[in-house]
Amino acid sequence: MYIEKNQKIHLTRRPQGLPVSEDFELVSDSIAELKDGEVLVKNLWMSVDPYMRGRMTDRKSYIAPFAIGEVLEGGAVGEVVESRNPSFPEGTKVSSMQGWREFFISNGEGLQSLPETTAPVQSFLGVLGMPGMTAYTGLLKIAELKEGDKVFVSAASGAVGAIVCQIAKLKGCYVAGSVGSDEKESYLKDELGVDAVVNYKKTKNLKADIAKACPNGIDVYFENVGGAHLEAVLDLMNDYGRIAVCGMIDQYNATTPVAGPSNLSQLIIKKLKMQGFIVFDHWDEYPAFVQEMSQWLQGGQIVARETVYDGIAQAPDAFIGLFTGKNTGKMLVKLAL
Ligand SMILES: NC(=O)c1ccc[n+]([C@@H]2O[C@H](COP(=O)([O-])OP(=O)(O)OC[C@H]3O[C@@H](n4cnc5c(N)ncnc54)[C@H](OP(=O)(O)O)[C@@H]3O)[C@@H](O)[C@H]2O)c1
Secondary structure, eight states: OOOOHHHHHHEEOOOOSSOOGGEEEEEEEEEOOTTOOOOEEEEEEEOOOHHHHHTTSSSSSSSSSOOSSSSBOOOOEEEEESSSOTSOOOOOOOEBBBBBBBBEEEETTTTTOOOOSOOOGGGGGGTTSHHHHHIIIIIIIISOOOOOOOEEEESSTTTTTTHHHHHHHTTEEEEEEESSSSSHIIIIIIIIISSEEEEEETOOOOOHHHHOOOTTTTEEEEEEEEEEEHHHHHEEEEEEEEEOOOGGGGTTSSOOOOOOTTTHHHHTTTTTTTEOOOOOGGGGGGGHHHHHHHHHHHTSSSOOOOEEEGGGGGGHHHHHTTTTTTTTTTTEEEEOO
């Protein structure tokens, strides 16, 4: 099938600080006929995620930087619309890392058929995909959550944070979180059953407000933000507490070196464990996660909100919006019906 216009987003230059729309360009090309062994995939949804900001900077990390003048990459779900590969017949729903484009040709490498479930396909970019798996792994495995733990979650209304809050509630924990708006505070309290919420954008004293939200201290901190949040929480941790370091979004757009917390000695005084992790190191446990999370979703014990931008041209705005709190739940771009 010849596709005359395949739109995609290129990175035009490396962002300085908060990314701006001029860092991105909408371009289009055509897609040729398939060869034997290939499939044509039409992307239905693509994901924007905070880690992509790191790949826009030219530095050594756990994953290579994006190239300037090339199409960006990231999670996407799509449908095989033409196939010359028996492993992926026409109509197969697939996930890939070929986001930021409307169509692509694949020889099957890096393409996964989506498991059978009643959940909508875009769930595999959110609650049933990488962010959900991050919440599950970070909380249950890295932070070794136990029933009755007092848990604090930063960026608590986002793709990862909202799932962390709900799993912790399911496991019989006291849960408090921080967010950047009144609407998000209501979402956490009224829809997710979180016990206490701090609006970090409104507070005059972050540590005092987190202390108020966590009157019996913190056993588990699920860290998504870093900076002032980490410093405040370290002082409020209980003895033998655990900190799962998932992300530090407060630092992703920094243009100068970031100061560390002044109170790391709390790790010694309180005998804390603090561990960073990358979800892909735990991917062998993904099938078990999908099974358990699917049951929670079907039983209504976990709900997953999405914030949706429409069309590939909106993808840069959706991405930039992650850093200004435009999303509640998973930020997604809908590419086709
Ligand atoms: N380790 C891993 O394998 C792994 C995997 C996935 C994600 N992560 C990390 O997990 C974190 C959450 O990711 P996500 O996909 O769930 O994103 P997300 O929470 O859905 O979106 C980002 C949210 O962070 C908040 N935020 C943005 N800038 C902030 C700042 N300077 N200070 C405090 N909050 C800020 C915003 O909400 P507010 O309105 O509340 O500010 C925004 O909605 C990120 O740090 C990400 O890098 C790590």
